[in-house]
Amino acid sequence: MSHHISPEQLARYRETHRKRREARARALAARREQAWAEARKAARLLKEEFGAQRVVLFGSLVREGGRFFDERSDIDLAVWGMGWRDLLRAWSRLNASPFTFAFDVMLIEDARPSLRERIEHEGVNL
Template sequence: MSPIDAKTREQIVANVVAAREGRTTFLAQMKERQKQGWQAAHKAAVTLKEGFGATRVVLFGSMLDHEHMTWHSDLDLAVWGIQAEDYLRAGVAVEKGHPFTIDLIDAETAPPHILEAIHQGIEL
């Protein structure tokens, strides 16, 4: 291995500092997006309970931790009590009024790996 000259070392340090600053800014943006996502999730839970008979709604997935979010993070909502024939209408109803995609998951028929994630979620 050859030694790194001073100019290269300075450039590496500058790149690391810039990356850290960029990460800090990104995390602040994701924290704000998370706040907006939680508001949309709460509103969706009310719609699902009052309009479609959901007995329980749980937010799970990347929205729980802003450090695991991206600009494309969606809202994963596990639901109980919605009739199968109402899922499409419920999905359309909760998509309105915010910039998030919402994935409705029927918790009563979800596969084990999804149930594990749901159990780590937050009831709304």
């Protein structure tokens, strides 16, 4: 059974696809912008309330200009100068209101050497 699509129908399908692709790109750009704002806010919280000496954003939000950051992405932060107890308390705060993104926060000394190297090379100090 063969289905014939007229040139007009094909043009409408293509236009609809183009509009959806552009809308998704705009939504992802807005999501990346919001994630950057929340990452900066989280870094301030980690430093001011939990004593972090340094906070570095890494992962999909910074890799290749955020190209891999999508609807399911979280915000990855590496911290220096915090202990486990403070990290757990901070993680609990970050993954609650008023933040809208999930955070993955790690102590830099717990990172395996290859990840630590990537964080130092690709990460962004906040």
